[in-house]
């Protein structure tokens with residue numbers, strides 16, 4: 001701002017005293033000074049009369065448009081910027097705030113404000129925020145970059161912590177699944193030892209991770225150890241670690257054990273039923289005292305871990321058979337979560353099947369196949385001895401060989417069809433009869449799965465319809 005505009009000290013009378021050295025009237029009586037002000041804006045300014053004829057355009061805007069500033073005076077705004085709406089605002093008297101406008105290929109935010117004095121429209125004031133918008137773009141891009149970095153780091157952190165499941169990963173509509181989710185939240189809110197029981201493949205590890213990730217320890221380690229996968233003689237050093245030179249073959253630096261690694265986090269001790277008898281008292285001690293001795297160590301080590309144990313064995317029966325210490329069992333079974341087998345919660349089968357199909361399709365970057373209604377029936381009727389893991393594997397295998405978008409019963413492994421229609425155990429009989437019986441069962445299963453539709457059943461059995469009729473006749477089946 002030039003000193004030219006400052007004339008004298010103006011202290012008008014009244015309260016509070018005005019110490020400004022210049023008044024508004026003095027400052028803005030000269031249009032040149034007003035222009036000087038508006039040229040200092042980092043944004044574009046355009047002032048038109050109510051019909052849209054340019055009264056003023058500031059330097060930054062004319063420079064941005066590549067036009068001569070003075071030559072624009074008196075032109076219609078649409079001649080200066082084809083998409084201009086100053087004349088429309090002049091007509092309607094309605095301000096347009098934060099409107100988007102495309103100028104020279106750039107998306108720009110504009111404000112168009114009618115200037116009204118005593119009900120008469122005097123002019124339209126336009127503010128074009130191209131500087132801010134560029135800054136916003138830059139900020140937006142920076143934010144996007146930061147967000148994607150955070151996402152990557154979170155993923156890496158989770159991978160490092162070896163967890164990927166949260167409560168949202170637990171899929172299923174059954175009442176028992178809903179109840180179990182509530183239990184997960186309750187378990188996550190306290191620090192009690194959790195014992196998860198259930199058949200193989202029913203989601204014990206998934207639940208253990210969900211408990212960890214729903215609680216205050218989620219950003220701390222989730223350490224997993226499978227008691228049945230490690231030879232008994234190594235298990236102690238894996239769990240408790242060892243001091244340097246503790247035994248032949250030990251690392252010279254020593255090694256931290258899983259209890260140590262799980263400090264402030266969660267230790268997931270899988271297949272606890274397979275814990276060797278020699279280790280059981282040591283586990284009892286660490287649970288009671290949160291302290292343990294490293295192999296070859298002299299001083300006890302403290303660790304603030306939370307234990308989640310899991311087993312598919314009947315620990316109570318093992319206690320009765322004296323294969324598992326009763327005191328350890330009671331110490332472990334503080335908060336029990338029992339996951340029923342999938343066959344006992346058939347309402348979970350289809351939601352899980354659809355979830356797995358979607359998940360696999362995403363992984364393989366292909367379209368998600370749908371389940372034909374007959375296929376749904378077969379999936380629901382099958383007893384799933386391997387639980388959700390088996391369901392996922394079967395769908396994975398099916399998808400790998402699928403040549404259209406719909407999974408029909410014939411695309412599923414045949415044992416699903418025959419097991420879905422349970423029969424009595426087969427007695428030993430001549431081979432020809434056995435083969436005929438098997439054929440009858442397969443045909444019956446296919447017909448049942450297809451609501452007795454012969455064409456569909458034949459497709460499922462991968463034979464021609466006429467051959468199906470012929471075989472049914474030969475086998476003495478009712479057509």
Ligand SMILES: Nc1ncnc2c1ncn2[C@@H]1O[C@H](COP(=O)(O)OP(=O)(O)OP(=O)(O)O)[C@@H](O)[C@H]1O
Pocket residue numbers: 169170171172198199200201202203204205206207270312352388389392
């Ligand atoms: N409720 C569920 N929702 C979604 N996926 C599930 C569910 N239950 C299990 N799964 C999936 O089934 C598979 C097996 O689950 P998990 O490894 O947790 O079973 P597990 O009971 O620990 O098995 P095991 O006793 O053999 O160790 C995993 O792919 C898991 O994601």
